[in-house]
Amino acid sequence: MNLTSIKTILALAILPIAGFSQGGNFSIEGQVSAKHNGKFVKLYYSENETKKIDSAAVQSGKFSLKGNVKSPTAAKIGFGDQDAGDNIDVFLSEGTIRLKAKDSIHYADIRGTKLAESHERLARQLRPADDKFVRGLITFRDMPKGPEKDAYLTSLMAGFDEYNLRKREIVHQFVSENPASYVSLYYLDKSAQGRIANYETTFPFYNKLSPELKATPLGKQLGERLMAAKGALTGEPYKDFVSTTPEGKQLSLKEIVSKNKYTLVDFWASWCGPCRKENPHVVKTFNAFREKGFTVLSVSLDDNADKWKEAIEKDGMPWYHVSSLKGWKEPAAALYNVRAIPQNVLVDSEGKIVATNLRAETLFNKVQQLLN
8 A cells, every 4th residue: 555545534533523623724803992903913822732823903893813733722822921911812713703892802792602502601611700709810910929829829828729629520510511612622721730630529521522522633542641641550450558556557558458448558658748738628538537447648758757747647647647757768658659749549348449530529529439
């Protein structure tokens, strides 16, 4: 078979995916207040990790922008700065988007392509929380350095988990109601990128997506990432180990597993910021289900006994603890191929690993599901 034949077969094979992805030429036809005449509307978006900016002048209260995207993507359009200006999110795909704003472009009416209108239904739900958080970040940015600015950041970040949880809930509900929309896939992917990818949180909703969406390049990438997040350990028998408690006694994982319905083996360290931030969620789950057969064995990657014990007391962690105090050379961590923390595995009473890397509300929900 010659090269031309191979190219032809490959081209035919990707036609359904390329057609479904709805990438291609887009245009945005805008109508805004005449007070903006002479100003430039800017369009910000990214493609293949490359940031792109386009602009158009407002004339007689109107503007027009044209471009091309290889696959549908979210963009920001408006006046001034991308983060702090008067702008609104739009979803670019093949076709024409019509934007109409009486005053602020942030409250514009968006119609046109099916994906743009679908995205706007989701964006209207996300916008209030996003606006509040962005205003907080801008306030922080503009404050002079000092104790007040530090205190403000602490207060702002205290609500960050709740903010992210609410966004995930909105996206997941949208996915459930719109399983064939590329917007669902796009935002599900954004909520599970990199280290925040969580199999238990995201896969149930990924599984609801249409086969056509899963077959797109983005759908395949997300599926592969979720399988990687699931980990090779899920479904496998646990690996026993023996380590040292804060009191200097030897304790095996087998002892704990044999006495409980579910045991969370949690790898952490006193010096690990994300671990310390996650600890309150583990405490909440432990307190809620300790009487129903759930417990925790925390394995620390500390090398300083005093700091390890101090962190246990400060974070209020009333369960089993062990550490060899060898830092990253902790034998138990090596046994479970731990290369980053926090990380955990959930083991049932029969010694089978039923889940890995459970975080925040996902941990609580998983344990609740298993014990009810």
